[in-house]
Amino acid sequence: MLHTFVAYVEDLPGVLTRVASLFRRLNINISSLTVGRSERPGLSRLTLVCEASSEAGHRIRASLFKLENVVDVDDIAQAPSVTRELALIKVAATGQNRSRIFELAEVFRARIVDLTSESLMIELTGVESKIEGLIEVLREDEGRILEICRSGKMTMRRGHHVSSVLKAMGAAEGETEEKADTASEDSVASGQA
Amino acid sequence: MGTNANTQSSNAHLTTPTRLTGSEILWATLVGEGVTDVFGYPGGAILPAYDALRKFPIRHVLVRHEQGAAHMADGYARASGKVGVAVATSGPGATNLITGIATAMLDSIPIVCITGNVSSKVLGTDAFQEVDITGITLPVTKHNFLVTKTEEVAGVLRQAFQIARSGRPGPVLVDITKDAQQGSAIFDFAAAKPRPYRPHPMLRVEASGLDQAAELIRNAKRPVILAGHGVIESCAMEQVRALAERAQIPVGLTLLGLGGFPASHPLSLGMMGMHGEAWVNHAIQEADLLIACGMRFDDRVTGTPSSYAPKAKKIHIEVDPAEINKNIKVDVALVGDLAEVLEQLLPRISGRNGSDWLRTIEGMKGAVAVRDIKNLPDLGHLYAAHVMHDLWRATGGNAIVVTDVGQHQMWEAQYFHHDQPRTLVTSGGLGTMGFALPAAIGAKIACPDKEVWVIAGDGGFQMTASELATIVQEKIKINIAIINNGYLGMVRQWQEFFYERNYEATPLVSPDFVKLADAHGIAGRAVRTRAEVAAAVEEARSAPGAFLLNFMVEKEDSVYPMIPAGSALHEMIRRPGRDPLEERADDR
Ligand SMILES: Cc1ncc(C[n+]2csc(CCOP(=O)(O)OP(=O)(O)O)c2C)c(N)n1
Numbered sequence: 012m013l014h015t016f017v018a019y020v021e022d023l024p025g026v027l028t029r030v031a032s033l034f035r036r037l038n039i040n041i042s043s044l045t046v047g048r049s050e051r052p053g054l055s056r057l058t059l060v061c062e063a064s065s066e067a068g069h070r071i072r073a074s075l076f077k078l079e080n081v082v083d084v085d086d087i088a089q090a091p092s093v094t095r096e097l098a099l100i101k102v103a104a105t106g107q108n109r110s111r112i113f114e115l116a117e118v119f120r121a122r123i124v125d126l127t128s129e130s131l132m133i134e135l136t137g138v139e140s141k142i143e144g145l146i147e148v149l150r151e152d153e154g155r156i157l158e159i160c161r162s163g164k165m166t167m168r169r170g171h172h173v174s175s176v177l178k179a180m181g182a183a184e185g186e187t188e189e190k191a192d193t194a195s196e197d198s199v200a201s202g203q204a
Numbered sequence: 205m206g207t208n209a210n211t212q213s214s215n216a217h218l219t220t221p222t223r224l225t226g227s228e229i230l231w232a233t234l235v236g237e238g239v240t241d242v243f244g245y246p247g248g249a250i251l252p253a254y255d256a257l258r259k260f261p262i263r264h265v266l267v268r269h270e271q272g273a274a275h276m277a278d279g280y281a282r283a284s285g286k287v288g289v290a291v292a293t294s295g296p297g298a299t300n301l302i303t304g305i306a307t308a309m310l311d312s313i314p315i316v317c318i319t320g321n322v323s324s325k326v327l328g329t330d331a332f333q334e335v336d337i338t339g340i341t342l343p344v345t346k347h348n349f350l351v352t353k354t355e356e357v358a359g360v361l362r363q364a365f366q367i368a369r370s371g372r373p374g375p376v377l378v379d380i381t382k383d384a385q386q387g388s389a390i391f392d393f394a395a396a397k398p399r400p401y402r403p404h405p406m407l408r409v410e411a412s413g414l415d416q417a418a419e420l421i422r423n424a425k426r427p428v429i430l431a432g433h434g435v436i437e438s439c440a441m442e443q444v445r446a447l448a449e450r451a452q453i454p455v456g457l458t459l460l461g462l463g464g465f466p467a468s469h470p471l472s473l474g475m476m477g478m479h480g481e482a483w484v485n486h487a488i489q490e491a492d493l494l495i496a497c498g499m500r501f502d503d504r505v506t507g508t509p510s511s512y513a514p515k516a517k518k519i520h521i522e523v524d525p526a527e528i529n530k531n532i533k534v535d536v537a538l539v540g541d542l543a544e545v546l547e548q549l550l551p552r553i554s555g556r557n558g559s560d561w562l563r564t565i566e567g568m569k570g571a572v573a574v575r576d577i578k579n580l581p582d583l584g585h586l587y588a589a590h591v592m593h594d595l596w597r598a599t600g601g602n603a604i605v606v607t608d609v610g611q612h613q614m615w616e617a618q619y620f621h622h623d624q625p626r627t628l629v630t631s632g633g634l635g636t637m638g639f640a641l642p643a644a645i646g647a648k649i650a651c652p653d654k655e656v657w658v659i660a661g662d663g664g665f666q667m668t669a670s671e672l673a674t675i676v677q678e679k680i681k682i683n684i685a686i687i688n689n690g691y692l693g694m695v696r697q698w699q700e701f702f703y704e705r706n707y708e709a710t711p712l713v714s715p716d717f718v719k720l721a722d723a724h725g726i727a728g729r730a731v732r733t734r735a736e737v738a739a740a741v742e743e744a745r746s747a748p749g750a751f752l753l754n755f756m757v758e759k760e761d762s763v764y765p766m767i768p769a770g771s772a773l774h775e776m777i778r779r780p781g782r783d784p785l786e787e788r789a790d791d792r
């Protein structure tokens with residue numbers, strides 16, 4: 012089955028290597044990985060999607076927690092959640108066929124974010140199937156797609172959900188002040204790979 | 205070498221913030237963490253640290269190979285429960301540590317390895333003796349650090365010690381660039397304290413789980429406790445014993461659990477698994493309840509998982525949540541420190557009559573005892589089992605025995621009975637040949653008042669035999685028993701059973717080990733018959749210095765019983781031929 016993990020990790024050199032190395036060791040392919048800043052200073056948030064047996068979820072989450080730089084791990088499993096992906100698609104388009112692409116973009120609620128005499132760039136967010144759908148219709152015209160850049164999935168649980176770990180760490184705002192005190196200690200503790 | 209002179213100022217650093225070099229901070233932090241001994245080997249990138257060493261009350265043991273340093277730190281930790289420390293230079297010094305680090309990782313041993321690295325300005329340029337040791341050791345350490353700033357040395361080291369010893373322990377490597385050692389910074393030991401230890405968020409011991417476990421124990425007809433390394437690491441000997449005695453449950457042990465429950469206890473079944481006593485494995489296969497205490501259902505213990513203990517409900521008490529349901533599915537998981545969990549479970553356990561089941565197991569013992577080898581006729585042949593048995597008798601079981609890997613390791617586990625924790629030091633998870641001699645040096649330095657015996661095969665001994673010189677330089681009294689069968693015996697045994705006796709690459713020519721010892725200034729003698737064993741052991745024990753005994757044992761003997769890899773626990777290979785013979789009076 013497809014597993015989705017959301018993790019907060021320390022924003023330090025080498026942390027991603029440690030996360031990736033764990034999956035490599037378990038011989039599990041990471042099908043999608045998105046990392047960026049979170050609401051908490053010093054912590055990155057990542058969404059990781061992988062294919063593994065249904066029992067593997069517990070062990071993966073437990074093993075992620077064993078990494079010193081991993082602060083919190085949520086196994087989204089079947090929980091109600093919102094998943095989005097972002098795609099930038101550059102297509103060849105001259106004066107004659109531009110309007111057809113504008114129409115397609117309209118249907119998919121995509122935006123045109125760049126336009127030149129020979130090409131244009133489409134920005135699309137949505138679930139995987141929506142992005143695949145647009146790519147598919149664009150492909151119907153041979154040679155039209157020049158470049159595709161996809162972000163990988165980002166997932167957030169629906170409703171008011173804060174993990175006990177994050178709760179114990181306090182609210183994101185309160186954290187800012189506390190962090191200032193411990194900042195030197197944190198930099199001392201920087202693990203690298 | 206030897207104990208370095210203590211200077212008055214060294215401890216003062218710990219209380220008053222002082223400007224020190226990174227090298228001084230390194231040692232001062234170790235002193236503050238309670239370190240008194242380190243095992244290491246110098247080189248360019250760690251030379252600043254060595255230059256500062258003499259100012260601190262730390263004994264440095266010069267090893268002959270960095271693998272030895274890591275094993276010594278490991279043996280030190282296993283024998284004492286303290287964190288062992290190994291030091292090496294960059295590049296080849298660091299890579300030589302890796303086998304030792306992996307050995308500690310697989311057996312959850314707390315060690316801290318400190319390596320020097322090239323200056324931070326040239327990191328990543330393939331500078332002379334540069335390797336990415338934090339990258340290389342990432343999968344075989346619990347955690348590792350690269351330190352490039354002097355200000356970070358103390359904090360990182362303190363955190364490394366905390367990580368190594370907390371939760372499920374393990375090795376931590378700290379790689380310190382040369383410029384971080386050479387720079388200076390204010391050293392404030394108290395301020396460098398690590399962040400508060402965060403227990404694994406998935407630890408879970410709920411009242412409902414405890415009640416369920418108690419209920420299973422109350423209703424079990426054929427329960428068995430499986431005691432592993434966690435019993436020793438969590439110091440849960442008393443609690444396991446209380447559980448066994450109160451509910452009259454027999455206890456089987458893993459290799460690394462030996463000593464966690466007294467072998468002489470009437471409820472002790474001995475070692476389980478691939479070379480475990482037949483009755484232990486039969487008891488496990490027949491059991492209706494297994495209570496796994498600090499063990500991880502390793503494949504050497506379970507055989508084929510699908511046919512393992514098919515009739516049993518399983519309770520798993522374990523500190524590492526990632527071990528739950530990893531190899532064997534369990535019915536109740538109590539995820540926490542073993543001693544603490546058992547403290548909570550014990551009040552829920554009342555007296556239980558286990559006599560029927562105990563009698564059944566006693567019956568199995570009679571029929572399938574492995575002890576027969578002790579009674580092999582004394583026809584001038586020396587059997588390794590004789591040596592183990594007589595050694596156990598002679599030492600009263602009080603010595604720390606450090607074994608290598610192979611047949612002799614299994615014979616030791618079968619015939620040397622350990623009543624005390626930390627009296628058996630052996631590489632279980634990684635099965636590292638060459639472990640015994642250096643690990644024994646570490647054990648002896650940790651426990652100078654203990655009698656320490658190395659038991660090694662003729663093969664494994666040669667992997668790290670250069671540490672004989674370390675023994676002499678450090679003036680260490682340890683006794684060495686080489687079980688010399690002229691073969692890489694355990695591999696030969698597999699060839700005998702599974703490869704039609706094709707003894708490819710297993711016959712072994714060795715030096716005369718007694719002469720080798722002599723060349724180092726270590727006394728020794730060869731032993732060829734059982735009649736000589738007791739006197740030779742006494743001679744070794746009473747010799748003032750280290751002593752080596754070269755036991756010339758039966759060449760093609762095998763370890764029985766044996767469960768072939770991938771078979772069920774009850775499908776074991778038994779000693780061929782003859783019925784168990786009469787026991788000699790002292791063969792218990
Ligand atoms: C470093 C290493 N290399 C190879 C092995 C595989 N191995 C396991 S037991 C063994 C034979 C050990 O021979 P010896 O040291 O003579 O002990 P014996 O089995 O004869 O008692 C070998 C080669 C190992 N465990 N470790």
Ligand SMILES: [Mg+2]
Nearest residue numbers: 661662691693
């Ligand atoms: Mg041998």
